Amino acid sequence: MQRRTFVTGVAASIALPLARAQNLPQGPVRIIVGFAPGGGTDLLARVIGQKLGEMWKTQVIVENKAGASGTIAADYVSKQPSDGSVLHMAHINSHAIVPHLQKLNYDAEKDFTPIAMVGVTPNLLICNAQQPAKTVKDLVALCKANPGQVSFGSAGNGSAQHLALEMFMLQAGVKAIHVPYKGSGPMLTDLIGGQVQYSFDTMTAATPHVKSGKAIPIAQTRLKRAAGHPNVPTMAESGFPGFEATTWYGLVGPGKMSPAMARRMNEDVNKALVMPDVMEKLEASGAEDGGGSTEKFQAFMHAEQVKWGKIIKEAGVKGDA
Numbered sequence: 001m002q003r004r005t006f007v008t009g010v011a012a013s014i015a016l017p018l019a020r021a022q023n024l025p026q027g028p029v030r031i032i033v034g035f036a037p038g039g040g041t042d043l044l045a046r047v048i049g050q051k052l053g054e055m056w057k058t059q060v061i062v063e064n065k066a067g068a069s070g071t072i073a074a075d076y077v078s079k080q081p082s083d084g085s086v087l088h089m090a091h092i093n094s095h096a097i098v099p100h101l102q103k104l105n106y107d108a109e110k111d112f113t114p115i116a117m118v119g120v121t122p123n124l125l126i127c128n129a130q131q132p133a134k135t136v137k138d139l140v141a142l143c144k145a146n147p148g149q150v151s152f153g154s155a156g157n158g159s160a161q162h163l164a165l166e167m168f169m170l171q172a173g174v175k176a177i178h179v180p181y182k183g184s185g186p187m188l189t190d191l192i193g194g195q196v197q198y199s200f201d202t203m204t205a206a207t208p209h210v211k212s213g214k215a216i217p218i219a220q221t222r223l224k225r226a227a228g229h230p231n232v233p234t235m236a237e238s239g240f241p242g243f244e245a246t247t248w249y250g251l252v253g254p255g256k257m258s259p260a261m262a263r264r265m266n267e268d269v270n271k272a273l274v275m276p277d278v279m280e281k282l283e284a285s286g287a288e289d290g291g292g293s294t295e296k297f298q299a300f301m302h303a304e305q306v307k308w309g310k311i312i313k314e315a316g317v318k319g320d321a
Contacts, residue, residue, distance in 0.1 A: 023264040025084035028059040031251070032077050032088045034070025040204040040285055041070070044118050044249050045089040047281050051272035052265075069158060070094035071104055078106035082257040084265070088112070090252045092160050096304040100312045101158045101319030108305060113257035114298040116269035119287025120248045122222040123164050123200040124207070124232070126215040131197050136219050136238035139198065143174035151177040153187040153196035155205075157320050163308060164200035164221055164245035166315040171240050191215065202247050203228070203286035221245040228286050248304070249287070250297050259294075266294050 031049050035041045045062045053060035065073040070093045077088035095108045106112075127134065133142040143150050154161035157180040165178055179196050181187035184205035190196050192214045199206075203226060209215035210229075217232045223244050225234055235243035251269055253262065272278055273290045282290065311317075 023258070023261045024056055025058070025261075027085060028061060029053075029056070029084065030061050030063050030086050032073045032086060033062055033064050034066060034073030034089075034091060034094055035064065036066045037064055040121065040202060040247070040287075041089050041091055041249055043204075043285060044282070044287060047278055048118060048251065048269060048272055051275065051278060052268055055268050055271070069098050069156065071098050071106075074108075074112075075104065075106050077252075077254055078111035080254045082113070082254045084253060084257060084261050086254065087115070087265075088252050089118070090250050090301070092246070092248050092304065092308075093158070095252075095301055096308045097158055097160065097163055097312070098319070099305065100309045101317065109302065111255045112252040113255055113262050114294050114301060115251040115253055115262050116266045116273075116294065117248070117250045117290050117292055117297045117300060118269070118273070119282055119285075119290040120222070120246045121286045121288075122203050122220040122226050122229075123161060123245055123247065124203050124210065124220050124229070125168075125198065125200050125218040125235070126191070126206050126210065127198045127218060128192055128194055129214070129216055130194055131216070134216055134218060136233075136235065136240070139218065140172045140174060140239075143172065143176050148175045148177060150198065151179050151196045153179045153181055153191055153199045153201075155184045155187060155201070156180050156182060158317065160245070160247045161200045161202065163311060163317070166317055167243065167245050167311055168200070168235075168240075170311070170315055171243060188215070200245065204247075207286065226286055226288060227283060248300075250290075250301070262294050 031045045033042050033045045049060040049062050065076055070091045074094040077086055080086040099108045133139040152165045184201055188209055191199055210217050219235045219238050220229055220232050221235050223236050270291045
């Protein structure tokens, strides 16, 4: 009896790691990013990818397929095998906003398997030092006194920054000029130079200019203040209850990935997110509240799709022709 118990125990101890190994990709893994190297999405993908490569004892490569607000990369991943060899750093643009603005060759919910939330980043409402209105209250008054004349730059038509502006205009009952750019970089150059007056830009992109004093922070767009900007009030604190407009990132796989593999990957992403060096890099980029279950991430993405679809419809936002 003792021998049988021992053999059974050994078999179980072998079977457990074997089962876990079968829930990982067999070979190198690519994480596809829908934006150019050096941006927030790329940074987070590389930080997480390095840790997953160490845990999985395989090469994890970040591959950039930039363009069309991240939808080129999303479309590519949606058509890959569901064996875990190709993953995607999903983004609010490709998975919650653009699907409401144009017809895509993928379904943002059905064609992907949620793995884990990596981080949520607030936008910062900023202006250049020459602007007269440097509080939300004064900005609303300025827009009401000059309807359709106050300019707001964004990283592009239909971007998260653009939609934050649309939400602001709806809630404040004002009209402003939206000036779309091809990315945050050129927009920030013009904002600092005075060609545009205000912007709801990502905290990741805006922070260096805020720290240098070239951009003035007015408010941030999560319901709670980010650790990196403890002295900047939220839009909710500034007279806009419930105002939340974020940029978020999360790891997904192609549709039909096995639930067991998604759960195993979720466990490892959660382990990576609490490593001190990873936490330090996330905090520096303003990304918070990553982690949690696959179900939590799926519910979050669905809620974002519903929310931004409603804003787009109410504001009459149109996609690029």
